[in-house]
Ligand SMILES: Nc1ncnc2c1ncn2[C@@H]1O[C@H](COP(=O)(O)OP(=O)(O)OP(=O)(O)O)[C@@H](O)[C@H]1O
């Protein structure tokens with residue numbers, strides 16, 4: 169029997185196939201033709217039918233389980249295609265094997281009878297959240313660079329990077345001020361809020377030097393020490409992030425936020441000690457469903473690519489759209505989204521909004537909401553490490569960066585957002601182990617050459 173494990177989720181079915189390697193002649197002779205065919209079919213292709221895909225970049229080689237060495241292959245297809253999958257498995261002779269497969273996810277219950285009827289396959293059902301925790305610990309133990317985080321190269325939080333600019337603007341401002349032959353109050357007889365309102369005005373002149381009113385307003389606001397941060401969703405802030413490996417050898421306690429169709433949040437205190445502390449129905453399925461409705465896109469990949477080039481500020485109402493600037497008393501920066509999608513109440517704005525902006529706003533809305541709930545759960549549980557997983561993060565660095573920003577900004581650096589290579593990464597080998605010394609990398613890889621090179 170080939171070694172399979174399945175997770176039949178609300179949106180995607182994940183199939184893990186363990187291909188034994190290094191079989192001796194006797195074992196090879198014993199392997200039936202059906203098994204050989206299945207092995208060849210799975211490992212020689214990376215696409216199955218129209219929608220089945222093998223994530224070749226996630227493949228794990230030289231893994232030992234139950235004394236057998238082999239390779240893990242990761243295959244996925246939409247759960248709507250379970251029927252087609254069963255037909256394919258039948259055509260490959262699966263029904264001729266006496267077989268039981270470990271299966272998890274809601275579909276293990278829902279499709280149990282179909283599996284038995286179509287391919288004579290008994291599903292040995294496992295709880296999906298037990299499997300999630302066990303799977304995370306398994307894969308992390310075998311891949312030293314499994315766990316990573318997003319941060320600027322110097323590891324300082326992104327929102328602190330803007331303080332460089334505060335200093336810079338302050339210096340520019342002082343320069344202007346000193347070269348001016350007029351006083352500040354003469355140039356700007358209005359207060360800070362007036363300056364913020366001047367954002368839309370044209371160039372102004374100070375002592376013969378001119379700069380835009382917007383730059384002056386920003387300068388003053390920064391020099392004045394008002395709350396300021398680069399908008400987390402601005403390209404400038406997001407471009408600061410690089411992936412960095414995280415040493416997860418002492419993981420407990422950690423919060424595990426699984427963003428699938430819906431979202432489950434677990435507090436994990438030991439390998440066999442966790443509880444589901446919360447969840448939300450606004451998850452990856454909501455993002456994709458709303459995006460399809462709003463933009464007419466057809467696939468997750470399309471939705472993500474639209475979002476990548478969109479601007480949510482044409483769709484959302486920001487604090488500054490309501491306050492004219494920051495709401496300083498309660499530390500709400502002007503760039504914070506005050507009300508998701510609120511600009512879409514206007515017929516005029518609706519008529520000129522782009523698909524890209526709608527996709528971006530949907531992504532930001534769903535991601536920020538999950539970030540807020542995760543942050544509250546972490547503080548309730550007294551946990552600092554927050555691991556995000558689930559296929560919503562697949563090919564979706566934007567959400568990972570937004571979550572990283574939100575965790576760090578709102579907790580004043582206390583919370584760390586962590587991610588997993590086998591959930592979301594497109595190029596796992598690009599992760600920098602930059603924060604680790606060579607000796608640390610070596611020790612974490614336990615002398616295994618392939619792990620070391622991956623690092
Ligand atoms: N190729 C894809 N097709 C559809 N959705 C995708 C795809 N790739 C990533 N996604 C995203 O991943 C989500 C599904 O994630 P995941 O596979 O972790 O959950 P699930 O197991 O299907 O759901 P649940 O655990 O809630 O039952 C989708 O809702 C979507 O946001």
Ligand SMILES: CC(C)(CO)[C@@H](O)C(=O)NCCC(=O)O
Pocket residue numbers: 178274296428429430431432446447448449
């Ligand atoms: C129902 C599950 C557990 C199925 O994986 C998941 O989609 C989920 O956690 N949904 C959120 C349900 C809620 O807590 O509101």
